[in-house]
Amino acid sequence: MTTILEVEQLRTRFRTENGVVNVVDGVDFSIRAGETLGVVGESGCGKSVTSLSIMRLLPPNGRAEGTIRFNGTNLLELSEKEMQAVRGNEISMIFQEPMTSLNPLHTVGRQIEEAILLHWKVSKAQAKERAIAMLKAVGMPRAEEIYAEYPHQLSGGMRQRVMIAMAMACDPKLIIADEPTTALDVTIQAQILDLMRELKEKTGTSIMLITHDLGVVAEMCDRVIVMYAGQVVEETDVETLFEQPKHPYTIGLMRSIPELDEEREYLDTIPGAVPLPNQMPKGCRFAPRCAQAMPICHEQPPELLQLDGHKCRCWLYAEGRDEA
Ligand code: SF4
Ligand code: MG
Numbered sequence: 349m350t351t352i353l354e355v356e357q358l359r360t361r362f363r364t365e366n367g368v369v370n371v372v373d374g375v376d377f378s379i380r381a382g383e384t385l386g387v388v389g390e391s392g393c394g395k396s397v398t399s400l401s402i403m404r405l406l407p408p409n410g411r412a413e414g415t416i417r418f419n420g421t422n423l424l425e426l427s428e429k430e431m432q433a434v435r436g437n438e439i440s441m442i443f444q445e446p447m448t449s450l451n452p453l454h455t456v457g458r459q460i461e462e463a464i465l466l467h468w469k470v471s472k473a474q475a476k477e478r479a480i481a482m483l484k485a486v487g488m489p490r491a492e493e494i495y496a497e498y499p500h501q502l503s504g505g506m507r508q509r510v511m512i513a514m515a516m517a518c519d520p521k522l523i524i525a526d527e528p529t530t531a532l533d534v535t536i537q538a539q540i541l542d543l544m545r546e547l548k549e550k551t552g553t554s555i556m557l558i559t560h561d562l563g564v565v566a567e568m569c570d571r572v573i574v575m576y577a578g579q580v581v582e583e584t585d586v587e588t589l590f591e592q593p594k595h596p597y598t599i600g601l602m603r604s605i606p607e608l609d610e611e612r613e614y615l616d617t618i619p620g621a622v623p624l625p626n627q628m629p630k631g632c633r634f635a636p637r638c639a640q641a642m643p644i645c646h647e648q649p650p651e652l653l654q655l656d657g658h659k660c661r662c663w664l665y666a667e668g669r670d671e672a
Contacts, residue, residue, distance in 0.1 A: 358414040369625035373578040386569035437467040440515040457495030482513035505536035577633035583659040
């Protein structure tokens with residue numbers, strides 16, 4: 349399979365009142381054509397900042413370094429104008445809360461049309477036709493009527509469908525979806541995930557799916573990277589992730605999945621919190637929360653090890669750790 353996105357040694361820093369902080373710290377991963385890659389971790393682990401770095405949508409105090417190769421081009425070397433031709437066209441994004449990314453003053457149809465007219469040389473009538481076709485493709489009843497409605501007239505689930513219609517309007521090769529269903533209730537969430545899977549199968553687009561929800565990962569993803577404190581700590585295919593998770597952080601995330609059919613009184617949540625970027629532990633970043641931490645873990649940062657079918661950043665899997 350061809351690789352369409354290759355991220356190498358991505359480092360994203362922010363200038364803050366307290367100095368420069370590294371929010372993403374040496375991240376490597378790739379996405380193949382037609383693949384759905386899950387990016388998992390608690391909030392504050394750098395998932396969203398990774399996606400904003402790819403889209404070149406960081407706030408002015410942020411700066412990304414490294415390589416983000418998309419179809420052979422390093423996006424970090426493009427001018428803003430060149431990047432505009434990529435954004436919304438070759439790569440588009442779906443956010444958690446469509447209300448903040450849809451313009452409340454314009455009708456749904458006009459917004460999809462504008463996304464098309466920005467990138468495609470078509471007439472207004474053709475753009476309208478495409479916009480209505482997209483509303484139908486995302487399962488909107490009464491697509492022609494919805495076309496003329498404003499975002500506030502729609503339910504949360506319908507707005508998310510509009511966002512998906514807009515994101516897919518120009519046939520992107522990659523969609524980055526950042527917690528696309530988190531704000532929705534469970535039934536609607538399942539419908540939106542079904543829709544995304546169906547559209548992915550039809551169009552062959554790749555998806556980078558950012559989520560803290562391992563249930564969503566199980567349903568949607570082919571491969572997964574687990575991020576912790578700005579780094580990748582585990583990478584594997586989705587079956588292996590659920591059958592043989594290796595990193596203690598991943599295992600902790602698994603234990604905190606609520607089991608719907610069981611009445612559990614409490615969840616095994618991971619104790620403690622993700623360290624702040626300017627307060628990183630000097631050894632393993634997970635060590636303060638890890639029940640298996642050994643002396644070396646507090647002293648030396650583990651490398652991302654290449655194991656059988658896995659990548660894992662943990663001293664437990666390093667050879668010769670006993671001597672260390
Ligand atoms: Fe836990 Fe040590 Fe592995 Fe870090 S390196 S996850 S502290 S066992
Ligand atoms: Mg986020």
